[in-house]
Amino acid sequence: MSNVIPVGPYHPLLEEAEYFTLTVDGETVTDIDLDIGWMHRGHELISEQKTFTQSIYLVERICGICSTSHPLACVHAVEDVDNIEIPERAAYIRTLVGELERIHSHLLWIGLAGHFIGYDTLWMWAWKYREPILEMFEVISGNRNHYGVMRVGGVAVDVDTTKLKELHNILDIVDKKMDMIAKAAKDDPVLKSRLVGVGVLSKQDAIDYCAVGPTARASGVAIDVRKDEPNDAYSLVDFNEIITENGDVYDKLVVRVLETIESTRIARQCLEKLEKVNGSILNDVKEIGIGEGIGRYEAPRGEVFHYVRTDGTNRPIRHKVRAPSYVNIPTFQASCKGIPVADALITLAAVDPCYCCTERSIKIINRNRDRCQLELLKLSREKTEKIRREFYGSK
Amino acid sequence: MPEKDKFLEKMGSRISAVIDKEKRLYFEVQDKNLEDVVNYLFHKMGCRLSTATAMETFRGIEVLYHFSHDASGYYFCPRIVMTDKDNPVMHSITPIFNGAAWIEREMAEYWNVTFLNHPRPEPLLTKNHPKGEGLNQPFRIRRKS
Numbered sequence: 097m098s099n100v101i102p103v104g105p106y107h108p109l110l111e112e113a114e115y116f117t118l119t120v121d122g123e124t125v126t127d128i129d130l131d132i133g134w135m136h137r138g139h140e141l142i143s144e145q146k147t148f149t150q151s152i153y154l155v156e157r158i159c160g161i162c163s164t165s166h167p168l169a170c171v172h173a174v175e176d177v178d179n180i181e182i183p184e185r186a187a188y189i190r191t192l193v194g195e196l197e198r199i200h201s202h203l204l205w206i207g208l209a210g211h212f213i214g215y216d217t218l219w220m221w222a223w224k225y226r227e228p229i230l231e232m233f234e235v236i237s238g239n240r241n242h243y244g245v246m247r248v249g250g251v252a253v254d255v256d257t258t259k260l261k262e263l264h265n266i267l268d269i270v271d272k273k274m275d276m277i278a279k280a281a282k283d284d285p286v287l288k289s290r291l292v293g294v295g296v297l298s299k300q301d302a303i304d305y306c307a308v309g310p311t312a313r314a315s316g317v318a319i320d321v322r323k324d325e326p327n328d329a330y331s332l333v334d335f336n337e338i339i340t341e342n343g344d345v346y347d348k349l350v351v352r353v354l355e356t357i358e359s360t361r362i363a364r365q366c367l368e369k370l371e372k373v374n375g376s377i378l379n380d381v382k383e384i385g386i387g388e389g390i391g392r393y394e395a396p397r398g399e400v401f402h403y404v405r406t407d408g409t410n411r412p413i414r415h416k417v418r419a420p421s422y423v424n425i426p427t428f429q430a431s432c433k434g435i436p437v438a439d440a441l442i443t444l445a446a447v448d449p450c451y452c453c454t455e456r457s458i459k460i461i462n463r464n465r466d467r468c469q470l471e472l473l474k475l476s477r478e479k480t481e482k483i484r485r486e487f488y489g490s491k
Numbered sequence: 492m493p494e495k496d497k498f499l500e501k502m503g504s505r506i507s508a509v510i511d512k513e514k515r516l517y518f519e520v521q522d523k524n525l526e527d528v529v530n531y532l533f534h535k536m537g538c539r540l541s542t543a544t545a546m547e548t549f550r551g552i553e554v555l556y557h558f559s560h561d562a563s564g565y566y567f568c569p570r571i572v573m574t575d576k577d578n579p580v581m582h583s584i585t586p587i588f589n590g591a592a593w594i595e596r597e598m599a600e601y602w603n604v605t606f607l608n609h610p611r612p613e614p615l616l617t618k619n620h621p622k623g624e625g626l627n628q629p630f631r632i633r634r635k636s
Contacts, residue, residue, distance in 0.1 A: 133616035179513060306540045306590025318561075319539065325514070325564030390515060390557065390566050392541070401541045403557065418542035418594075426593055455616060 098126060101437065105134050109212060109441050112451040118432070118440055125440050128432045130425065135455045143415040148174050148248055148384060151415065155402070156242050158417065159453045161204065164197040165395030166402070166417070166453075167246035172327055172391025173402040174248045174412075177384055182328070185370065186250035186377045191329040192366035193236065193245050194393065195359040199270065200229040201396035202352040202359075205448045206281065209349060212442050213290050218280060225273040228266045235259050235266075250378035255370050263367055271360050278353045291346035294435065295443030298343055301430035309398020310351040311424045311447045315343035321394035333365045343431075345446040352448075384410070395420055397448050419453030492563055494536060502528060506569070517555075520569045522581045528569050529584045532558045538567060540590045545598040548572075552579040552602055556591075573604070583609035 104115040113134035119127035139158050143151045155166040168190060175182070182190075203226040210218030230240040237243035237253050245253050255263075281287060297307070302315040312319055320337045322330045338354040340347040388405045398420030404412040424447040432443050495516060499509070505524040510517040520528050532538040538558040545554050551574040558567040573579035583606035585591045595606045596615035606612060 131618060133614075133618055176512075176515070303539070304589050306588070308539075324559075324561045388517065390568075392559075399541065399559075401557065403542075403544050403555075405546065414544065414546045416542065416544040422542070422593065423590060426589065429589075 097121070103441070103444070105131075109445065110451075114449075114451050116428070116444065118437065120437055123436045123438075125432050125435055125437060128428050128440075130428060132425075132451065132455060135452055137452065137455060140415055140417055143417075144412055147410045148412070151412065152246055152248075153244065155417065156244070156246075159419065159450055160241055161201045161450065162197070162395045162397070162400065162419070162453065163242050164193050164245065165393050165400045166419075168194060168328075169391045169393040169395075169400040169402040170404075170415075171246045171248050172393060173389045173404045174384060174391070174406075176389030176391055177387040177404065177406050178389075180249055180379065180381055182250045182379060183376045184329075185254075185373045185375055187329040187332070188366045188369045188373060189236075189245065189251045189253070189255055189377065191333065192255070192363055192370070193233075193243060194328070195362045195366070196229055196232055196236075198359045198396045199356050199363070200226050200233075201448075202356045203229070203277075205352060205396075206277065206349065206356075209345075209442070209445060212445050213287075215284075215286060218277070218284075218287075221273070221277055221280070225270060225277065228270055232263055232266050235263060247378055248384075249381040250376070252378065254377045257371065260367055260371055264364070267360060267364055267367070271357075274353075274357050274360060278357060281349055281353050287349070288346065291349060291442070292344060293342075294345045294439045295431045295446055296342065296344045297427050297431040299341075301427065302343065305427045305430065306423050307398070307427050307447075308420050308423055309395070310348055310355065311398060311420075311427060313337070313339045314347040314351045316341040319399070321392050321399050325392065327393070329366060329369070332369070333362050335359075335362050345442055348446045383408070397421060397450060397453075398424060419450060421447070421450045421454045425449050425454060492565060494560060494563060495565060495567075498531070498536065498567065501531060508570070514564055515566045515568065517568045517570060520571055522571055522573075525569065525571060525582055525584065526587070529556070529558075529587055532567055532569075533588055536560060536567075537562065540584075540588070540594075541566075543591070543594045543598060545602040545604060547576065547602070550574060551576050552604060554581065554598060554604060556584070578605070579603060580605045580607065582607045585609050 098119050098121050101118040101120055104110055105113040115131040117129040118125050143154055146154055152167045152170055155170045156163045158166045203222045207219040207222035233243055234240050236255055237245050245251050297315045299316045302312045302317045318339050323337050335358045338351050340351055384406050386408045391402045393400050401418040403416040405414040407413050432440050506518040506520055508519040538560050541557040541559050543554055543556045551572050554571045556569050571581050583595055585595055586608055593615055595609055598604050599606055600614040600617055
């Protein structure tokens with residue numbers, strides 16, 4: 097007899113609102129249905145009403161974790177329209193910030209994965225040693241998140257050369273701790289018994305669902321934008337693409353742990369280069385011509401894709417955004433079937449899903465734009481009034 | 492790039508309006524030829540669908556698929572233009588591979604595109620909302636490419 101277990105839309109495991117329906121036969125998941133659409137962001141549409149520079153700040157806020165990946169893919173797309181080159185120093189800064197983001201994102205996921213399976217020591221370690229990376233961001237850009245670094249034609253923020261030694265020192269600390277976390281994660285018998293063979297995504301399924309990032313690489317699919325289309329300084333630094341074959345949750349963990357170590361290698365090479373490479377960080381881009389451009393970047397979760405079409409003005413007439421979770425989340429339909437219910441939640445978490453990235457678009461039920469805006473304004477005022485009443489009573 | 496040349500030779504008259512940029516190939520395909528082209532890209536060349544973009548232009552509703560040839564970093568982008576803006580209809584590529592399922596459902600609900608033979612033609616993001624028509628259209632009407 098089949099039963100249905102709803103997970104979400106508000107569930108302790110899910111940081112964001114999402115709704116899964118697990119059909120189970122006894123303890124075994126026989127089917128899974130996904131119902132997204134609980135958050136509407138409107139980024140694509142808003143971006144088409146902003147200038148290219150304003151759009152960068154907008155897409156930076158699609159995701160708090162990938163807040164470099166989206167702007168980087170966005171500037172790549174705009175630069176692709178006119179084949180705009182960037183200065184070498186800017187390329188190293190972009191790569192440095194991108195890799196630091198990968199380290200902090202992977203550490204965040206490793207911590208969460210530990211927490212989900214009851215291994216809270218791993219959670220506390222991973223998040224503790226994520227902090228120095230956020231401090232590095234603060235040293236580089238002044239912000240721990242939403243760094244505001246990317247610009248069409250280069251970067252907006254230069255790395256202070258007097259701070260390079262400090263950045264190296266922080267990276268040394270992270271390096272040592274990553275070795276410890278890698279050993280704890282890879283050799284731990286509890287983790288192995290809990291994660292090996294769980295939620296397997298076969299290579300064929302990964303290809304069929306067009307999965308990207310660690311989700312695909314853990315299943316033996318060798319795709320990595322940093323290798324396939326090496327933008328910025330990725331063709332100038334040495335690093336390994338991490339690929340495993342089994343496709344289970346444990347392999348996804350291993351891929352992320354090893355990628356974090358590779359990212360520290362790349363970040364260190366960028367810091368060394370920034371000591372030697374001087375000069376401009378931003379080429380002067382007067383205008384963007386008519387055309388279309390594709391930009392992508394290997395975000396921590398996989399390929400972030402941006403497409404812009406331009407008409408010669410300073411705004412895109414179409415800006416398409418596709419986050420990695422958009423193609424990774426449907427793989428649940430392959431990886432969750434046939435596993436016990438107890439393993440389903442860690443399998444759902446294993447692709448490191450980001451739902452606010454996935455739902456970057458907007459719904460407009462009413463064709464009358466003005467009325468829509470008025471309705472939103474009315475809702476906003478009602479909410480403000482409700483909050484005011486809660487704080488100050490009925491006065 | 493040999494793969495691109497081979498693709499152009501193999502597709503012949505099935506594709507038109509080719510724009511060849513550095514590592515990007517945009518081209519138009521008629522709906523009747525879409526299955527052949529996508530089969531060749533996905534199965535023969537090993538391309539991966541990154542996503543698809545729908546938009547309204549003066550010519551009609553346009554759907555642009557973005558296939559990534561990861562081995563070379565090249566993008567192959569078949570473009571389908573549907574001149575009947577009120578009732579855009581084209582064939583789905585989801586029967587060929589599952590990776591197109593979500594984006595086609597999204598384009599169907601936002602741009603009113605009917606994808607024939609889609610295995611699950613229901614809204615993706617507005618499943619629990621009243622059916623809207625061409626959800627993005629009020630904005631598109633003002634600015635066309």
